[in-house]
Amino acid sequence: MTRPLSFYIHIPYCLKRCGYCDFNTYTPGELKAGSDIAQVSNGYIDLLIAESKVARSEIDSNSPIPTIFFGGGTPTLMEPADLGRVLNSLESDFGFAEDIEITIEANPDTVSKAKLAALVAAGINRVSFGMQSAAPHVLAVLDRTHSPENVTKATNWAHEVGFEQISVDLIYGTPSESISDWEQTIDSALELPINHISAYALIVESGTKLAAQVKRGEILIPDDDQTADKYLLADEKFSKAGLNWYELSNWAKGGGECRHNIAYWKGENWWGLGPGAHSHIDGKRFWNVKHPNAYRERIAGNISPIMESEILTDIQKESERVMLEIRLKYGISKSSLSAESISNLTSYVAGGQISQDLWSAGRVALTLSGRLMADRIVREILL
Ligand SMILES: C[S@@+](CC[C@H](N)C(=O)[O-])C[C@H]1O[C@@H](n2cnc3c(N)ncnc32)[C@H](O)[C@@H]1O
Ligand code: SF4
Structure with missing residues (x-):
């Protein structure tokens, strides 16, 4: 393998599950053994280190x-020191690039200034806070535990202790969120000491508390037009503030793009450590058993945690490439597409959804109006 290998490290614990979230995460109440997460930290990190040794023995790369x-x-x-242990182990086994980017997702409720300083000391240089909204009633619908003030405090601490890159995640289109609530969220985010924003439209995932509330008619999902207006408002305000879009849901300033996520979108190689984590190595995908207890049993018994794997067919690789690359600012190279796909796209160039300038320069790249119909354009390419 000649391409560099990134690592995703999954931490499957939360103090409380947010009503909209279907991520592979468990609360103390859901975990039978060791309900104190601080106690879980040390033992869990040992499992991750053990899996990283398996990765080392299987990956033939010196990058x-x-x-x-x-x-x-x-x-x-x-515990930051525990995260530092897994980083030390990866550094001694694989080596770190000089400009390595090491990101941590953070819930604003779970950090103090001292903890953030300890994360920097452990070598982490990018932090992404789950802000979601600045409107307390929207945070309540999302079932979040943090208050808007927590986000201001946490991002300022992160800045003060020396994080070079700070991002916030926002969610728009939450039931009960008005356009002016969303505008207030955007304005509040732009006042923070950050250089990156991810903004996602709320997805009602089946099986969540939110999905049950929607099904019972207790809350109404806003219509698609309002959600599109919110996207346009975000793009306008972020751009004016110097945060430029580089992926459909991501804006950055001054070289603050998340290089880890760009590696996913460009189909690079990565190994996911931890329960339920997915990996991709040279066209092979594999993923681990989902539950932390099953993962622990496998690693402790010297059994591979991989639950399943698949080798991508050429058709799968092509559709993944198109779906991911079209989301990026410079899109897809025209020369990589068939004559039929190119012909299907000409009406979108004429209609202003695909950039005329970049089309002339050999790229298929979405304009602002094209970004609102990315899925339809992907279908035109893959037909
Ligand atoms: C693992 S979480 C981030 C870190 C931390 N757990 C938190 O929530 O503060 C990753 C991000 O995914 C987004 N997300 C999760 N579920 C979502 C959903 N159903 N719809 C839209 N965005 C979602 C949220 O913005 C969240 O911040
Ligand atoms: S959104 Fe974040 S904090 Fe909330 S349950 Fe999901 S992973 Fe945990």
């Missing part, structure tokens, strides 16, 4: 690691 991403769940529930 240093370009990016690492601690995601969750709530990685900031772990």
